[in-house]
Amino acid sequence: MLKKICYIATLASLSLGAQAQEHQYFNFFYTGFVNDGVFNPHIRYGGSFSGKDLNNDGVLTTNELTSMVALDVDYTKCAAGPNCTLDFSFDYKNGLSIAAHYYYDNAPHFETWSERNFNTGDSVYRYAANRESIPFSRLDYFSPQTQLQVLSAVPEPGAYAMMGLGLVALAAMYRRRKYVIHPGLVA
Known part of the structure; x- marks a missing residue:
């Protein structure tokens, strides 16, 4: 039975790893911008x-997004x-490049406007x-101090393998303890 669990865990971890390599998910953050001529390290x-x-x-x-x-x-x-x-490019060597523009208005009424x-x-x-309200506008400039952080939102395939090994270890511990009589349980 333990061998079957080991085989299943290994196959599952390998298939999940292959899936993670096929489709990539990332989160990104830029921190530190110039607003009104002053650098603010907390703008993100x-x-x-x-x-x-x-x-x-x-x-x-x-076109690959x-x-x-x-x-x-x-x-x-x-x-x-x-x-x-949208004009987009990302690789680990050259980093992240985004040129994105969005504009919305509810024509023909023109009651709301939004631009990003x-x-x-x-x-x-x-x-x-x-x-009905005062317009909101904000313009922040990149600076040489602006920091980029790109994080993979999916665990690397190695994490799945470690999870599989952990599950196998738990199954082995469960099997071993199944046959041990605990002193507190003896009447």
Whole structure:
């Protein structure tokens, strides 16, 4: 029985590892921006992206994305055109490059407006307005001190293998303890 559990755990960990390599999920964070001419190390913008490297060149590009979320917009899901554009590239050697633009208004009534621009190395811009409130606008610039952090949102295949080994060890301990009579249980 223990051998069967070991085989199942090994096969499961290998298949999960292969799956993680096929489709990649990442979270990213930029920290430290210039606002009104002053560098603020606490301003932070982030997002997430996922996709498959279809041509196996080690670079994830716009047409290989399944999702790219920044500033509360999934740029792969909004309608392509002048109101929503995305130019994207990511690899571990050259880093992350995003040029994303989103604009929304509820024409023909024009009661609400929203615009978001995310351009790595340049700026992050947010604007929102409606007829009943004061418009909100914020422009933050990248600086040489801006830090990028990209995190894999899925555990590496090695983590699945370690999980499988841990489950095998737990099964072995359970089997061993199953036959031991505990002194507190003897009447």
